[in-house]
Structures are given as C-alpha cells and as structure tokens.
Amino acid sequence: PAVISVRLEGVKALDADDLRAKLATKASDTFAWGEVRTLDPDALEFDRRRMVAYYKERGYYAAEVSEPEVTADGEGRARVVLRVREGAPVRVVRVDVTGLEAAPEARAALGKLPVQAGRIFRWADYDAARAQLESALTSTGYAEGTVKAEAVVRAREGAAEVTYRVDPGRRFRFGAIGIQGAGAVPAEKIEARVVRFVEPGAWYDERRLEQAQARVFQLGVFSGVRVARGEADAGRGEVPIDVGVRDAPFRTVRVGPGIGLEPSKWEALAQVQWTHRNWLGDLRRLTLDARGGYAWIPTPYAPIREGWVGRASGEFTQPDVLFKDAVDVFAKLEVERSLEQAYASLSEKARFGIPFRPAPGWTIVPSYNLEVYQLSDFVGDASQLPIENCQSTLCVLSYLEQRIAYDQRDHPLVTTRGYYLGISVQEGFPTAGYGYTYLKLIPEARGFAPLGAGTVLAARARFGALVPIGETGPAPVVALFKSGGPTSMRGYGSDRLAPMVYQDGAWVPVGGNGLLEASVELRHPLGGQVHGAVFLDAGNVSTASGSPTQYKDVLDLSKLQLAIGYGIRYRTPVGPFRADLGIRLPTDLSKGVPFEERFPAVPGSSEHREPVAVLSLALGEAY
Numbered sequence: 001p002a003v004i005s006v007r008l009e010g011v012k013a014l015d016a017d018d019l020r021a022k023l024a025t026k027a028s029d030t031f032a033w034g035e036v037r038t039l040d041p042d043a044l045e046f047d048r049r050r051m052v053a054y055y056k057e058r059g060y061y062a063a064e065v066s067e068p069e070v071t072a073d074g075e076g077r078a079r080v081v082l083r084v085r086e087g088a089p090v091r092v093v094r095v096d097v098t099g100l101e102a103a104p105e106a107r108a109a110l111g112k113l114p115v116q117a118g119r120i121f122r123w124a125d126y127d128a129a130r131a132q133l134e135s136a137l138t139s140t141g142y143a144e145g146t147v148k149a150e151a152v153v154r155a156r157e158g159a160a161e162v163t164y165r166v167d168p169g170r171r172f173r174f175g176a177i178g179i180q181g182a183g184a185v186p187a188e189k190i191e192a193r194v195v196r197f198v199e200p201g202a203w204y205d206e207r208r209l210e211q212a213q214a215r216v217f218q219l220g221v222f223s224g225v226r227v228a229r230g231e232a233d234a235g236r237g238e239v240p241i242d243v244g245v246r247d248a249p250f251r252t253v254r255v256g257p258g259i260g261l262e263p264s265k266w267e268a269l270a271q272v273q274w275t276h277r278n279w280l281g282d283l284r285r286l287t288l289d290a291r292g293g294y295a296w297i298p299t300p301y302a303p304i305r306e307g308w309v310g311r312a313s314g315e316f317t318q319p320d321v322l323f324k325d326a327v328d329v330f331a332k333l334e335v336e337r338s339l340e341q342a343y344a345s346l347s348e349k350a351r352f353g354i355p356f357r358p359a360p361g362w363t364i365v366p367s368y369n370l371e372v373y374q375l376s377d378f379v380g381d382a383s384q385l386p387i388e389n390c391q392s393t394l395c396v397l398s399y400l401e402q403r404i405a406y407d408q409r410d411h412p413l414v415t416t417r418g419y420y421l422g423i424s425v426q427e428g429f430p431t432a433g434y435g436y437t438y439l440k441l442i443p444e445a446r447g448f449a450p451l452g453a454g455t456v457l458a459a460r461a462r463f464g465a466l467v468p469i470g471e472t473g474p475a476p477v478v479a480l481f482k483s484g485g486p487t488s489m490r491g492y493g494s495d496r497l498a499p500m501v502y503q504d505g506a507w508v509p510v511g512g513n514g515l516l517e518a519s520v521e522l523r524h525p526l527g528g529q530v531h532g533a534v535f536l537d538a539g540n541v542s543t544a545s546g547s548p549t550q551y552k553d554v555l556d557l558s559k560l561q562l563a564i565g566y567g568i569r570y571r572t573p574v575g576p577f578r579a580d581l582g583i584r585l586p587t588d589l590s591k592g593v594p595f596e597e598r599f600p601a602v603p604g605s606s607e608h609r610e611p612v613a614v615l616s617l618a619l620g621e622a623y
Contacts, residue, residue, distance in 0.1 A: 001078040002028050002036050010084035017453040019054055023047045025080060029527045039078050044068050051082065059120040061155035062087030089120045093159045097133070099166035105140040105203075106133075106168060121160035126151055133164055138206035141171040143232055143239050172204045175238030178230070181245040185221055189283060193219065193325045194227065194243055204229075204239050211360050215325070216245065220285070221277045223248040250278045258291075261617045262485060263493030264341060266300055267309065269293035285317040295339045298493075304506050305379065307344060311336040321354075328355045341495065342385055342477070342508035344377035363405045370431065371397040373478050380503025385510055386474040386544045389436050395476040396434035399426045409448065413575045413620065416456050420446040428479075436475050439467040442515075446623050454525040460623040464515030465551040474544035480511025481541055486618035489517055489539030490582030491563025493614050498541045499604030507608050514542035514551030516560065521622065523569075531569040535622070537582060538562050541603050561585075561600050575620040583613045 005027050008016050020026075024043040028036045048065045055063035069081040095115055100107045113132060114125040130149045137145030145168040152161045177194055179187045197212040206229070213227035222245045230240035252275050260267035271291035279286040292310030296303040313334040321329050334349040353367030373395040375387065387395060402425045409418035426440035444462040451457055464481045474480070484492030491497075498509035521535040538560045542553035553559070567580035586598035601607045 001039050001072070001076050003039050004028065004073050004077050004079050006080045006082070008082050008084065010086065013060065013086050013089070014055070014058060015452050017455075019051065021453045022050060022054060024050075031526065031530075034527050039070065039080070044070075044080065048082065051084065055084070055086065057123045059089040059091070059122050060086055061090050061153070088158055090153060090155060090158050090160050092117050092119050092121050092162060094161045096161075096163045097166065098164070099168065100133070103137060103140070103142055103145065103166070103168035103171075105171075106136040106142055106145070109140050110136040115162050121151070121153065121162075126162060129162075130164060133166060135206075137166070137168055138204070140205070141173065141203040142168040143172040143204045143206070143229065144169040144234075170234060170237060172232055172237055172239045174198050174200050174202050174204055175230075175233065175236070175240040176200060177241045177243060179243045179245070181247070183247045184250070184278060185219070185245070185247070185283065189219070189320065190216055190243060190245065192320060194241065196325055198227070198241050209241070212241075212243075214360075216243065219283060219319070221248055221250065221283060222246055248277075251276050258293075260295075263611075263614050263616065264298045264496055265295060265339075265494060266298075267293055267295045269309075279316075283319050285315075285319075287313075287315045289313045289315075297339060297341055305339065305377070307339050307377070309337055309339050311338075326357055329353075330355065341506075342379050342501075342503065342510065343375045343382075345478070346374045346376070347478075348372045361407050363403070363407070365401075365403040367401050367403075369397070369399050369401055369426075371478070373397075373476070375477075378503075379506060379508050380501075384501045384503060386477045386480065388473045389471065390476050391434060394434070395478050396431065396436075397428060397476065397479055398431035398435045399428040399438075399440075401426045409446075414571065415448045415458070415621070416450050417448050419448065420444075428475075436479065437469045437471055438475055438479070439465075439469060440479075441465045441467075454531075456523045458519075458521045458523060458621075458623065460517070460519045462515070462517045463554075466513045467548045467551065468513075468546045469548065471546045473546045474513070477510055480513070480544050481515035482509050482511045483515060483517060483539045483541050486578065486580060486616035487620075487622050489519075489537045489561070489563060490535065490565055490580050490616055490622070491537060491561065491584040491614060492539075492582075492610055493616075496610050497539050497561065497602065499543050500602050500606050500608050502606070502608070507602075507606070509602075510544060512542040512544045512550070512553075512603065513547075514540075514554035516540050516554040518560075519622065523621075526568075529571040531571065531576070533567045533569065533580070534565075535567065535580070535582075536562065536564050543604050559603075569621070572619075578616075578618050578621065580616045580618075580622070581613065582616065584610075 006025055025047050026037050051065045064085045066083045071079050073079050095117055113129040115129040130147050133147045148165040150163045177191055179190050193215045194212045197208040209227050213225050217225040224246035226244040228242050230242045232239045254273040258269040269291050273289045275287045277285050290312045295309045296306045315332040317330040319328045321327050330353050332351045336347045338345050349371045351367055351369045353365050356364040375393040405422040407420050409415045409420055422444045424442040428436055428438040442464045446460045449457045466475055482495040482498040483489045484497035485494035489497050495509050498511050500507045500509050518538045521533050523533045526532050540554045540560050542550055562585040563582040565580055565582035567578055569576035569578045584599050587600050588598045599612055601609050
C-alpha cells in the first residue's frame with residue numbers, strides 16, 4: 001500500500017522533523033506530480049532500530065520504540081505510527097583534557113568545548129570536541145599533533161566520563177611551495193596567490209590551505225585546483241606545500257536563446273559570448289558579449305508598446321596589478337538599446353574599476369562610470385517625466401562609485417546559512433557641462449539560517465537614498481529608484497512600485513529619491529528537486545525632487561506596502577527556476593469601501609492602484 005502519513009508520537013526532547021527525515025519509511029508526496037512511496041515492512045522494522053540508535057547518539061540510552069502501528073486508510077493506502085518512550089538522558093559528569101599545557105598557543109586558541117559537565121552526552125559533541133582540539137593544534141603550528149578520545153558511558157547511572165589526551169608534538173612552520181601541472185599559466189602567478197595565505201617561514205595553519213586553494217581557483221583558468229600539505233620535515237621544522245592544478249580551455253564560446261517573462265515586460269532574446277582568459281598573456285581576460293531580440297510591454301497578447309532590444313559589451317580585466325594578487329584592474333564598454341515602460345533609450349556606458357580583496361570574504365571595488373542615455377519614443381508628453389536636468393532628451397550620469405561587500409554565505413546560488421553585507425556609494429558630478437550632482441547610498445543586508453530538515457529562514461533589507469547637491473530639480477529618470485519585481489517587492493510587477501504618471505492611456509513609473517525594501521522568506525523542500533517558499537515582502541519608494549531630504553519619506557514605516565505569497569522552485573545546475581505569486585495586503589478594512597480601494601495606491605499623488613496579485617518567473621532565488 002501507499003504510505004499516506006508517518007506520525008511520530010512521544011518525540012519531545014529531540015527534533016521530530018529531523019528524525020523523520022532519517023527514516024526510510026516516508027509519506028507519499030501530496031502534490032499531483034510527486035512520488036508515491038509504498039510500505040516496506042522490512043524497512044519499517046529497520047526504521048524502528050534506527051530510531052533507537054538516533055536517540056542513543058543523542059544521549060538517550062534508555063529510549064524505547066514500540067512495534068510500528070500500521071492502519072489501513074482505504075484501498076491501497078496506509079498510515080504509520082511510531083511511538084517513542086524517551087526516558088532520562090545520560091549526562092556528562094567529568095571532562096578531562098591532558099597534554100595541552102605543552103602547546104600554550106593551541107590552548108589559547110581552543111575556546112569552549114561542546115562537551116561540558118552537566119550537559120547531555122551526545123556523540124556528535126564528543127566528536128566535535130576532538131575535532132576542535134585537533135583544529136586548535138593544526139591552526140597554531142602543531143601539524144603532527146594528535147588527540148586520543150575516550151568516553152565511559154554508564155547508561156544505568158545516567159552518567160558519562162570523557163577524556164581527551166593531547167600529544168602536540170613539535171611546532172612547524174610553512175616550508176617551500178611546489179607547483180605541479182602549470183602549463184601556459186606562469187608558476188609565479190599561481191605562487192603569488194598561494195603565498196598570500198601560505199607564506200614560507202610563517203607558523204603552519206591548516207585553515208589557510210583551503211583559502212589558498214580557493215584563491216588560485218578564482219583565476220578562472222583551471223578546471224581543478226588542489227593545495228595540500230606535504231610530508232613534514234621534523235628536522236627542519238617545516239611542512240612543504242604541494243599545489244596541483246589542471247588547465248581549462250582559455251577560450252570559450254557560449255551561444256543560446258533566452259526569454260524574459262515579467263508582468264510588465266516580455267522579451268525573446270538570443271545571446272553569443274566569447275571569452276579569452278589569457279588574452280595577450282599574463283592572464284588578461286577579454287569577454288565580448290552580444291544579445292538581441294524583441295520586447296513587448298506588458299505582454300505580446302496586449303502590447304502597449306513593442307520593439308527591438310539589444311546589448312553589446314566588451315570587458316577587459318588585468319589581474320594582479322598591485323600587492324601581489326590583491327588588486328585587479330578592469331574596463332567595460334557597453335551599448336544598449338532598451339525599451340522601458342515610459343520611453344525607449346539608446347545608451348552608451350563606460351566603466352573603469354580597481355577591484356581590491358583585502359581579506360577573505362571582502363571585496364572593495366572603486367570605479368568611475370560614465371553613462372549616456374538618448375531617450376526617445378516617449379509614452380505621451382515627455383515633459384511629464386523627470387528629465388528637466390537632461391539636455392533635451394540626452395541624459396548623462398557621470399559618477400564615482402565604491403562597492404564594498406562582505407560575503408559569508410555557504411553558497412552564492414543555493415544559500416542555506418551565513419550572511420551578506422554590502423553597500424554602494426555613488427558621487428555624481430557633471431562632465432563637460434552634462435550631468436547631475438548627487439550622492440547615492442544603497443546599503444543591503446541578507447541573512448540565512450537553517451532550521452532543520454532542509455528548511456531555511458532567509459531575510460533581506462535594502463535602503464536607497466539619492467541626495468541632490470545644489471540642484472533645483474529631480475535627478476534624471478534613469479537615476480531614480482523603482483521597486484517591484486521577482487528580486488524586489490513581489491506584490492508588484494517590475495518597477496511598478498513607484499510614483500507614476502498617466503500617459504496615452506497607460507500608467508508609467510518615473511521613480512523617486514528614496515527606496516526601502518525588506519523581505520522574510522521560509523524555504524522548504526517539497527520532494528526531489530522541488531522546493532517551496534512562503535514569503536512576506538515590504539517596500540516603498542519616495543517621490544522625486546531636487547530636495548536633499550526627499551528620500552526620508554521612505555523612513556515612515558506606516559507607508560510601507562506589504563505582500564504575502566508562495567513560490568515554487570525547481571533546482572537546476574545554473575540555479576533554481578522560480579515562480580512566485582505575491583498578493584498585496586489591504587490597508588483599509590472599513591465597511592462600505594470598494595474592494596480595489598482597500599489596497600494602497602502607488603507612491604505619490606496619482607491614486608493609481610496596481611493589480612492585487614502578481615505572478616513572477618525568474619532564474620535564481622529572490623536574494
């Protein structure tokens with residue numbers, strides 16, 4: 001029979017969801033395309049023994065699991081109940097650590113062990129404490145140090161005694177660096193990246209090997225990298241480091257079609273990209289990218305406007321310019337034909353930057369940017385848009401930018417734990433009589449916490465402030481903030497949470513000086529590669545003006561607009577394909593108010609209201 005449910009009774013001290021995930025007997029998926037799981041009596045009996053072992057590993061040696069109860073639930077269907085009597089746990093009564101006095105550096109770096117007198121004895125804590133002692137040794141020069149662990153468990157007495165015997169051995173330094181497999185890539189380029197973390201003569205620290213390996217791989221020219229310790233030389237007190245690399249092709253070409261589906265714009269595109277990772281030698285990278293296609297606003301079925309779109313760009317990177325491998329230089333040129341909701345534009349953009357990586361996880365990118373937009377094909381009267389600080393329909397942005405990020409996420413595409421902090425600062429100024437003087441700040445924070453059984457709690461907050469300096473009117477429309485879309489406030493379509501104007505029978509967004517967005521999302525598995533997410537999004541955008549304090553309007557939290565929703569993700573090698581349905585929350589529940597007026601209007605004085613529900617499709621998580 002098909003298993004309809006698996007219920008665990010009596011599970012109080014431990015995580016029932018985590019225990020259920022360990023069992024071979026699982027309930028069938030509830031959605032139509034899900035897997036039907038049948039009952040296996042042998043697997044069910046093994047699950048009973050597995051539950052006893054699960055409790056014992058976590059200190060509950062007296063736990064008992066009764067015979068599984070299987071009841072019919074119609075033809076070909078069954079429900080399973082497993083009952084547990086947990087009993088009292090075994091607690092640690094004594095912890096002894098000997099031999100560490102011979103390694104004072106390791107003792108200072110040790111920290112508090114997870115095994116402590118009075119706590120429940122768990123084998124995972126016991127193993128973690130031994131690993132922590134070993135890490136304290138190998139991170140402070142004791143490369144050959146050993147730790148012997150012993151636990152005496154008296155289950156009937158509910159007591160456990162734990163002993164760790166440490167033999168640190170002698171203290172070692174990093175020795176010579178050997179490189180194997182380097183072909184066209186100069187060995188000194190590889191060594192420069194390794195030496196940043198593994199400097200010969202410094203005290204041995206095993207944690208730095210993984211950091212050096214990641215740094216070499218970031219060169220982007222190897223299909224495989226391995227940085228490992230060699231055989232320790234006790235006579236010299238040195239540990240040599242072996243670096244092995246495997247070359248990847250320097251040139252790659254990518255060609256393919258693409259589509260963009262948003263509530264406010266559909267696009268059909270084709271792309272070709274050529275990359276040379278050793279152009280003119282010295283690991284200089286050159287990337288040429290071209291994409292083009294056709295766009296419809298909002299959809300091909302009822303287009304308000306449509307036209308050809310495209311973008312061509314070239315990007316050059318020169319690595320390792322200063323401080324060995326810490327500083328690169330890059331330059332990018334781009335030409336783009338775009339179709340926006342209020343206008344079309346032909347833009348030329350140039351960017352010159354100096355990425356700097358002062359420490360693992362940190363990235364600092366100062367740059368100069370010049371962007372020239374030639375606006376055309378306006379919807380209605382162009383004077384209704386904030387372009388008074390443009391030269392006719394020519395809008396220029398010239399600015400310095402500093403991007404600073406600290407990334408402690410475990411994975412950039414499918415994040416389960418960690419956090420990300422970032423800020424972008426722009427200082428705009430006129431160039432050759434064109435441009436706008438302003439200061440722009442965009443700080444952002446993201447956090448991720450695993451809750452067990454594949455469930456992850458994710459949160460993000462982002463703030464934006466555009467501060468005009470000595471200007472009499474608003475910034476050009478291309479510089480203003482807008483919100484809404486699959487990576488923003490999902491209760492609105494892309495750029496639809498913004499002040500709007502009515503042009504030729506359509507409401508078009510113009511943007512504002514301030515932005516505030518926040519989101520909380522609970523991601524959970526549904527079966528196989530399918531995951532779901534419950535989310536709550538919030539957002540607001542101020543109006544546009546030349547006032548340096550206009551952005552502060554978004555700090556009025558009473559004006560935040562909220563949306564709840566649910567999304568489905570299907571994980572692919574390039575990231576999850578995502579469909580999210582966001583529904584905005586009403587703010588006026590008074591009697592007699594028409595349904596559509598219960599929901600807030602877009603920011604500004606237009607009193608226009610967007611649709612209450614929005615379906616967004618995208619590749620990659622929202623954040």
